[in-house]
Structures are given as structure tokens and as C-alpha cells.
Amino acid sequence: MRLNRMSKLWVLSLVLVFVVSMIAGCGGDNKSAEKQFINIATGGTAGTYYPLGGAVAEILNKNIPGMNASAQSTGATVANINMLKEGTVELAFVQNDIVYYAANGIEMFKDKKVDTLKGITTLYPxxxxxxxxxxxxxxxxxxxxxxxxxxxxxxxxxxxxxxxxxxxxxxxxxxxxxxxxxxxxxxxxxxxxxxxxxxxxxxxxxxxxxxxxxxxxxxxxxxxxxxxxxxxxxxxxxxxxxxxxxxxxxxxxxxxxxxxMAMLVVNEKVSPELGYDITKAIFSNLERLQSSHSVGKMITKEGARQGMPIELNAGAEKFFKE
Missing domain, CATH: 3.40.190.10 (Periplasmic binding protein-like II)
Structure with missing residues (x-):
């Protein structure tokens, strides 16, 4: 009886050691392995934003640990800004003039100011x-x-x-x-x-x-x-x-x-750390954007702030200062 009890205790000890070692082994990478979900608003399937959005999703999934990014077809800029405001998407393709209107509460955003948007990059004219x-x-x-x-x-x-x-x-x-x-x-x-x-x-x-x-x-x-x-x-x-x-x-x-300028913007859900990772991943893989649409050849780090109408996400700003 005593031997049987000791055997059970020994087995239990082994199990506890295994569990503790697994936790310790994963602890160092736990943060990077956390799932991060990014919904990307683009435009109509026949337009430019949609193929670029698919390429951006692919870039983020391949280059940011734990990332689960997906691009979706939308009604383009005005709809995308409203989706960012509502929190149904985190990243969106938009025109910089419409972003300017939203940030200042004018034109189609008169009395509907959206002051939670941050820039990632401008893309092409x-x-x-x-x-x-x-x-x-x-x-x-x-x-x-x-x-x-x-x-x-x-x-x-x-x-x-x-x-x-x-x-x-x-x-x-x-x-x-x-x-x-x-x-x-x-x-x-x-x-x-x-x-x-x-x-x-x-x-x-x-x-x-x-x-x-x-x-x-x-x-x-x-x-x-x-x-x-x-x-x-x-x-x-x-x-x-x-x-x-x-x-x-x-x-x-x-x-x-x-x-x-076509541009990428995020809402307040995107932290500076994630903003940095997104920006770095995109500009480290421009060839993927170039292969998705001819306008991809016009996207450069040097022109990334041309016509930027709002403040950059702090992480994006950090990337461009490097």
C-alpha cells in the first residue's frame, strides 16, 4: 500500500516538473506568440486598394509573430474611416484628403469629426x-x-x-x-x-x-x-x-x-509597438506590394510622409527616424 502511494507521488512529481518546465520554456517567447488580430479595410475588388491590402495582410502574417491579419473589400475611404472609428477594423487604405476632412470635421465629415486616426504611411498619388x-x-x-x-x-x-x-x-x-x-x-x-x-x-x-x-x-x-x-x-x-x-x-x-495621396491609417487600438512592427514589415517587403499592383512601384520610404495630413502613429514615426 505504502509503495503504491509512493509511486503515485513520484508520478505526480514528474508531471509537475514537466508542466513547470514547459511554462519556463515558453515564458521567454510568450509575449511574441500572443495572437494579434488586424482587420484591414481596402476598397472594391476591382480597385487598387484590394490587391494591395491582400499583399499587406500577407506581409504582416509572415513577418510579425502571432499576427493574424486579413483584408476585406469595403466601400473605400469614407466607409473605411467610419469602420476605424467604430473599431471594426484596425488598419485601412484611405485618401489623405478625406482623412484631412475627417480629422478637421469638414466636408462629408462636417459635425462628425474623427480625431482618433494616426498615420502609418502615405503610399502613392x-x-x-x-x-x-x-x-x-x-x-x-x-x-x-x-x-x-x-x-x-x-x-x-x-x-x-x-x-x-x-x-x-x-x-x-x-x-x-x-x-x-x-x-x-x-x-x-x-x-x-x-x-x-x-x-x-x-x-x-x-x-x-x-x-x-x-x-x-x-x-x-x-x-x-x-x-x-x-x-x-x-x-x-x-x-x-x-x-x-x-x-x-x-x-x-x-x-x-x-x-x-493614398495612405494607410490606424485607430487608437494599434499601439506604438505594433505600429512600428507594421511599418517595418511593409517597408522591408516592398517587392511584395510591387508584385500585387503596378502602383506598388511608387511606394518608397523616402516619400512615406509626403502629403501626410495627420500625426503619425508613434511607432511609425520611430521607424522613419531610424
Whole structure:
């Protein structure tokens, strides 16, 4: 009886030693092995944000211990900012002009200020393209008074871009025949002769503009340097850019333009430590972004704060100072 009891005690001791050793062995890596869940808001499946978001999720999962990141299709920038605010996503692709509006409670975020967003990085320019047909005879924004102008969907970022560029040329909506049309609707209206000019904000080449150029000779209206400087002074999220000749069929010359920036933002759930890990993982694996979409080639560490409209996550800021 006594031997049997001693045997049980001996077995129990072995089990306790095993458990303690397992805890001790895992203790050093316990923090890094903790599961971290990141939901990434992108855009429509046919857009640019979606493939980039999938690549970012893959990068984070491969390079941050315990990470479980997933990208989801969304209604893009405005919807993404609201999802960040609600806490249903932690990381999102957005346009920097819309982030500026949200942070300052203006435009579509009037009386709905969102002051919990922090920047990770700006990515690449989304250019405001002012498209007309060669046959219209229009060569400059200053000639748009009295014209039928597609300014984007009502309340959209494109519509705000159009209004701000027209303002730089002292043109208001009272001076033009305003048409609130989406990219696809504007392209159809141009081809059918129902509008004279359309504003499109997107990375170039843009499918909607390519579609027009495949059947018609297009012209892009320039935003001259002085007007661009005036806009940037008032709206600091804009940057200058050039749309190169041959971006679209028959486009013979470079076109000076203004652009907003696609960017990545996080909410307050993302700590400085995680913000650092996210930023470092992305910029250590840029080739994966480049392989996911052609605009990936425009993403650089040197340009990561160009057009940044809000404070950086402290971890991202630390990474860029290294």
C-alpha cells in the first residue's frame, strides 16, 4: 500500500516538473506568440486598394509573430474611416484628403469629426484627372464656365477635388452645368456627348479614362503650377504631379496636375509597438506590394510622409527616424 502511494507521488512529481518546465520554456517567447488580430479595410475588388491590402495582410502574417491579419473589400475611404472609428477594423487604405476632412470635421465629415486616426504611411498619388474630348475644343480649366461638367458623385472625394480646383480658377458651381456622376457614368456621358468635361481622381492609367480613349481622342486639362501652389497652401493634402505623355492612347504631351495621396491609417487600438512592427514589415517587403499592383512601384520610404495630413502613429514615426 505504502509503495503504491509512493509511486503515485513520484508520478505526480514528474508531471509537475514537466508542466513547470514547459511554462519556463515558453515564458521567454510568450509575449511574441500572443495572437494579434488586424482587420484591414481596402476598397472594391476591382480597385487598387484590394490587391494591395491582400499583399499587406500577407506581409504582416509572415513577418510579425502571432499576427493574424486579413483584408476585406469595403466601400473605400469614407466607409473605411467610419469602420476605424467604430473599431471594426484596425488598419485601412484611405485618401489623405478625406482623412484631412475627417480629422478637421469638414466636408462629408462636417459635425462628425474623427480625431482618433494616426498615420502609418502615405503610399502613392491618386491624381485628379480633368478629362475632355479633343473635339470639345476646351484646353484649360479657365474655359469651363457655361460647360457641362461631371464633378463626381455627390458628397464624394472627387466632387470635393473638383470644387477646389474650380475655386482656384475663380469658378463656382453657379458658373457651370454641374453633373454629379460616378467614374463609369462620366465616361459614358463623355462618349455620348452628354457632358463636356469629367473629373476623375484615381491612380493612372485609370480604366474609365482608358475606355474613353479607346474610342475617342482625349485631352487632359492641366492645372498650372501657380494654381497648384495656391491650392496646396490652402489644402495641404495636395501634391503636384505630372501625367506623362502616352499614359492614354493619343496623349501626346505631359500634363501637370495635382494629386491626393493614398495612405494607410490606424485607430487608437494599434499601439506604438505594433505600429512600428507594421511599418517595418511593409517597408522591408516592398517587392511584395510591387508584385500585387503596378502602383506598388511608387511606394518608397523616402516619400512615406509626403502629403501626410495627420500625426503619425508613434511607432511609425520611430521607424522613419531610424
Amino acid at each position: 491618386e491624381t485628379v484627372q480633368i478629362v475632355t474630348l479633343e473635339s470639345s475644343g476646351i484646353k484649360n480649366v479657365s474655359e469651363l464656365k457655361g460647360k457641362r461638367v461631371a464633378v463626381g458623385a455627390a458628397g464624394s472625394g472627387v466632387e470635393a477635388n473638383a470644387r477646389q480646383i474650380l475655386e482656384a480658377y475663380s469658378i463656382t458651381y453657379n458658373d457651370i452645368n454641374v453633373q454629379y456622376l460616378s467614374f463609369a457614368e462620366a465616361a459614358s456621358a463623355l462618349k455620348d456627348g452628354n457632358v463636356d468635361v469629367a473629373f476623375v481622381t484615381a491612380g493612372f492609367p485609370t480604366a474609365a479614362v482608358q475606355d474613353i480613349a479607346s474610342q475617342n481622342q482625349v485631352r487632359l486639362l492641366p492645372v498650372d503650377a501657380a494654381k497648384a501652389d495656391e491650392m496646396i497652401k490652402k489644402y495641404p493634402f495636395y501634391t503636384k504631379t505630372i501625367i506623362p505623355a502616352d499614359t492614354y492612347a493619343g496623349l501626346a504631351t505631359d500634363t501637370p496636375a495635382v494629386a491626393v
